[in-house]
Amino acid sequence: MSNKHSVHEILDLNSEEKEWFQVQEKVSNLLVDIISRRIDLNMSQRDLAKKCGIKQPMIARIERFDATPRIDTLIKMCDALGLQIKIVEADNNENKKTYTVNESVEKINKKNK
Numbered sequence: 001m002s003n004k005h006s007v008h009e010i011l012d013l014n015s016e017e018k019e020w021f022q023v024q025e026k027v028s029n030l031l032v033d034i035i036s037r038r039i040d041l042n043m044s045q046r047d048l049a050k051k052c053g054i055k056q057p058m059i060a061r062i063e064r065f066d067a068t069p070r071i072d073t074l075i076k077m078c079d080a081l082g083l084q085i086k087i088v089e090a091d092n093n094e095n096k097k098t099y100t101v102n103e104s105v106e107k108i109n110k111k112n113k
Contacts, residue, residue: 051080
């Protein structure tokens with residue numbers, strides 16, 4: 001028998017608090033992937049900052065989870081690390097549709113011309 005309980009169960013959170021924790025968990029997972037990629041590339045925080053035009057102290061705050069980056073900051077960081085942000089349908093369907101930021105922007109621009 002397992003004694004594992006979620007944070008939500010232990011803290012007896014209301015639905016709004018649970019939602020906040022769920023969002024923070026997703027942001028944390030995304031940041032862990034970004035940090036792992038930076039480390040895999042043997043890139044320092046300073047190198048990343050220079051490549052994406054963000055000050056190094058901000059990169060440090062983001063990596064310490066002291067600051068939640070805006071979406072444009074995430075895109076800059078991902079671009080500098082050779083990563084793409086993809087949006088994938090959440091259902092368990094094998095034929096999930098995937099959207100990437102750059103492809104979606106191009107489609108919108110073509111449609112608006």
